[in-house]
Amino acid sequence: MTTSDTTALPSRREQNKLATRQAIADAALAMLRSRGVGNFTVEDIAEGAGVSRRTFFNYFPSLEAALASVTEGFLDHALEQFRLRPSDEPILDSARAALMALADPMTVSPMAELFSLTHDNRALVRSELEAWDHCTTQIIEAARHRLGPDVNELYLRALAGSIISCGKAAMSVWFEQHGPDLSPESLASLRQHLIDAIGLLGSGFTAPAAHSPGPVQNPASHGTQPGADPQHSA
Amino acid sequence: MTTSDTTALPSRREQNKLATRQAIADAALAMLRSRGVGNFTVEDIAEGAGVSRRTFFNYFPSLEAALASVTEGFLDHALEQFRLRPSDEPILDSARAALMALADPMTVSPMAELFSLTHDNRALVRSELEAWDHCTTQIIEAARHRLGPDVNELYLRALAGSIISCGKAAMSVWFEQHGPDLSPESLASLRQHLIDAIGLLGSGFTAPAAHSPGPVQNPASHGTQPGADPQHSA
DNA sequence: CACGTATTTACACTAAGTGCAACTTTGCAC
DNA sequence: GTGCAAAGTTGCACTTAGTGTAAATACGTG
Structure with a gap:
């Protein structure tokens, strides 16, 4: 002191x-x-x-780890947001809110650069995966803490893993479409992808939909509304 | 020739x-x-x-890769099953069926051993993650092929990632509960975990539930039935 | 059997990662 | 400030990973 x-x-x-x-x-x-x-x-x-x-x-511990620290910072930011959400909020809403924090220019910028620079490297990708995985376990801990000690462990892990998968999916689709473009429009698109991904998760993936459904207004605040008709056969 | x-x-x-x-x-x-x-x-x-x-x-390419080949074989087996499913089957049903193939003694055995032997190694875990990730991209390809070229890319990736996450979650919970025990009861438990995980995914995770919900009979054959009421707020 | 091609091997080399002991900086008490 | 202990940094030596290259060996075919 x-x-x-x-x-x-x-x-x-x-x-x-x-x-x-x-x-x-x-x-x-x-x-x-x-x-x-x-x-x-x-x-x-x-x-x-x-x-x-x-x-x-x-x-x-390695060259790759040094680079992956960028990803760690990125994900830690989201994690922090998640922990700050009120504990009576539906988890998927919290997840959506936390992921939304990633669509901030200052936050994505290093991540987008890393994405564009690494793209195709073996060892690098491994370390990235490790960072996402670490984030998953953090979410599990946070969610366990929130839901009490009696939550179904399978529920916890499957949910946390799926949330992270959705975040990853949104990021990768976004990056493939926009590259390192950080314009407001591009970021709006990232936000929409994140919202959509969590929406899909909340509705049990009942709507394959066609290519790009366009910026659908976030269907409902309590993201778990299932799609109208489960017409997911070919 | x-x-x-x-x-x-x-x-x-x-x-x-x-x-x-x-x-x-x-x-x-x-x-x-x-x-x-x-x-x-x-x-x-x-x-x-x-x-x-x-x-x-x-x-x-590395010592870890040699060990991870066990995991690759394990996942390839599931992948093969997935590709064999009729293409008009709801995807989550196909996923469940494919994952079910993993609960076969011959198939899990090496995986369970690897699990019990590696548990806590950094580099090993990285290679494992890589194997799961590779499997995810394979699912994406298979699903894209099945659903035609106009599927929403975000849907595809988020779904594939979530399926894999559910499989991983089921495996890890199972292993934590049963260790390398391959008795019929233990394998039945693994099967149930896999079913439950896909069930959760199909219902948008609307049921936190308490600790172990016990062997619930597979709720519905067309796994995408959303839970009755989306009551997931506290 | 002989020949062309695929695979294995030996060898040499760069770089990763770690243990250890010496050295430098910092925090703290006086 | 001075001194001291703890924390952090560095150089050095060493083992192992991973790769390029060219010689040697095994395979498939006529």
């Missing part, structure tokens, strides 16, 4: 660690930008961050 | 390759069994398979 700060004081040491970590992550992204995937080493990143190779490994 | 065989003839060379691949995968699993995760190298596996280290890398 040297200086009674307004909010949590990370104590110089913590601050420095955070700064170093960020410097490394930034350097990694910079390398990715300038040299392209696979054309630089951990040593390059360390040098770019003004730190020794050994220190790099004190912060990240 | 040297010999017009009844079905695809793998031609000695192909056979050998397959055999080598299998020998390597087997050796990897054997090492995992005998030494535990992290206590053996690629060289050990190669030696165990009677093959050079370089040859190992001709077949698998």
